[in-house]
Amino acid sequence: MTTLRQAVVWDLDGTLIDSAADIAAALNALLSAHDLRGHDVARVRGMIGGGVAKLIERGFAAAGDPVSTLSASDLAPRFLEIYSAAPTVRTKLFPAAAETLRSLDEAGFCQAICTNKPEAVSCAILAQFDILRYFTAVVGGDTTAAKKPDPLPLRRALTLLGVGPEAAVMVGDSAVDVAMARALGMPVAAVTFGYGGCGPADLGADALVDHLDQVPGVLKTLAPASLQVQ
The missing domain is CATH 3.40.50.1000 (HAD superfamily/HAD-like)
Structure with missing residues (x-):
């Protein structure tokens, strides 16, 4: 019934x-464009949650170059451009x-x-x-x-x-x-x-x-x- x-x-x-590997690849490409070292997939996995800006904020902080919430939001379109081009490779x-x-x-x-x-x-x-x-x-x-x-x-x-x-x-x-x-x-x-x-x-x-x-x-x-x- x-x-x-x-x-x-x-x-x-x-x-x-x-999806952590593809997210990590996009985040690392963004970090590299700012002359920052990327993170391995395991570390990025722990950064996921809360949206793209929050991921960027955590990623830049872990790379030793903290960005403000506003700056992270400004970087989000570029991250999405990178990620959306290849979201299912890995x-x-x-x-x-x-x-x-x-x-x-x-x-x-x-x-x-x-x-x-x-x-x-x-x-x-x-x-x-x-x-x-x-x-x-x-x-x-x-x-x-x-x-x-x-x-x-x-x-x-x-x-x-x-x-x-x-x-x-x-x-x-x-x-x-x-x-x-x-x-x-x-x-x-x-x-x-x-x-x-x-x-x-x-x-x-x-x-x-x-x-x-x-x-x-x-x-x-x-x-x-x-x-x-x-």
Whole structure:
């Protein structure tokens, strides 16, 4: 018995795709243009989250040349130009990502992306991996007037899906995702392999996901009985 339509809102980087290597390549190209030494992928992985300007701010600070938030914002268009030219050279889907999205789609779940990555490049990446078709909505860092952890992007995603917070679950990898979902009273699952910046158990999520094929089972545990698909 299904009384309401169910929805899943996904984060992108560190949740569905492992994009750290391509992000690092773009950041390092920007740093090199300013005569600064780049960072290895592992270090950049810990800088991801909060949007492009925040990544640049962290990257320049770690290279020994801190920039202001305003200056980082000024550098963001050049970073995006570099990154958008080759966003999937080294990027990969996390194991079982495509299969899980297809399974949920076939089960009648509506799905959306809510990311701080710009909308256009997010759609291009999803299309490259042939998974864009599973998403009713893609809300990027430039889609609304605010970025995560502000709840506005998530609220926009839910509006486009045509559901309320009571019929949806957020799946992400960071405290930003958890805070955003909490602001709308939504349950949230956190993957344990992402770019969260702290131990997954410390994120305060309602459930932890070690492998994406666990998500359908986790959704059943998080959804109220009235929303569960029988």
